[in-house]
Amino acid sequence: MTAHEVQEARQVRRMAEAALAWVSAHRDGFRLGEDALAERGDVNRTWKPLGELAQVCVCVRRHTDPADPLHVTASDLLAFAWQQTGRGALFVELQRLEPFATYPLEVYAAFASAGLRHAGYESATATVALTRGWQVTEQQPNRRLSVLNSERRSGIPEHGDMPEALRRTWLAGLPEPWTFERAAGYTLTHVVFHLTDWGLTPQAVPPPVATYLRHWLPPWLDTCLEDEQWDLSCELLAVASSLPGPPERALSQDSWARLAVAQDDSGAVPEVGAGRGGRTGAHDFIDCYHSTLMTVFAAVLTINRLREAAEDGADGAAVRSGQGVAR
Known part of the structure; x- marks a missing residue:
C-alpha cells in the first residue's frame, strides 16, 4: 500500500x-424481551436488531483474522446473539406461531452461515417451504431476493x-439516476447485499x-453525505465495496473522511444529522x-477491498519486473 492507502x-x-466497541457496550439493547414472541410484538424492535447484529458479526468474522480484536469481539457478540435465540429454539416457536412469516428464516440464515444451526427449525421450515402458500407469497422483489438467499444459506x-x-x-431496470431517493437507496443496497451474500461474492x-x-x-453518495444521511451513506459505501473489480479510491477516501465527522467519541453514528459537534446529548x-x-459493516468491507487491491497491485508489479507470477 502507498502511504495514503495506509x-x-x-x-x-x-x-x-470504535463503532464495534459501542455495539459491544450496548449489547443489552439487542436482548430479546418477553415481547419477542408476543402476538402483537414489534419485530422491528426485537428480531430485526438482533438479526442485524448477527449479520454484521458474521461479516466481520469473514474478513478478519481470528486473532484480530475485531474478530474476537464479533465472535463474542455472535455468541451472545445466538444465546438470545435459545441456541435456535426460539426459531422453532416462531415458526409454529407464524409458519408463513419469512423474517424468522431471514434472521436464522445469518446464524446458519456461521455454522450455528438448529436441525428442528430447518426441518420444519423446509416442510413449509414446499407449500404453494410459501412459494407464491407476494413480496417486494428485493425481499424475494432476501428469502432466496436465506434459503440457500440455511x-x-x-x-x-x-x-x-x-x-x-428497481436497480436491475437501470432507472434514470435522478429517480434515486431515500427509499430507492435502501432498496438497491439490499439488492446488492442479497446478490453478493453481504459482500462475499462481488462477481454475483x-x-x-x-x-x-x-x-x-459517487453522486448519490455525495448527496446522502451532504444531507447527513449517515445510515444510507454507510450502506452505499458497503455497496461500493461489494462490486467486482478494484474499489474507487477517490470515492472511498473522501466519503470516509466526511463520515468520520458523524461518529462521536463513544463510537456511535446517528442515522441522520446531528453528528459530532451537533449533538446535545447521548x-x-x-x-x-x-x-x-x-x-462496522462498510468499514470491514472497505479495508478488505483495499488490502486485496494492494495485493493485486503488488503481484502485477512483480510480474512486470519478472519477479513473480500473478495469482
Missing part, C-alpha cells in the same frame, strides 16, 4: 473499532430463481448493474444502533 485504511479501521431448496427476482427490482453482480452503480454511486439506542452497525 493512512486511509487506518482511519477506516479506527472507525470500525440449506433449504430455493423456491425461486435469483436472476428472475433481480430482473423485477451482473456487469450492466455493476457498471451502472460505478457510474452513479444518542438513543434505537436512533443509532443500525447506522453504527452499518459503519
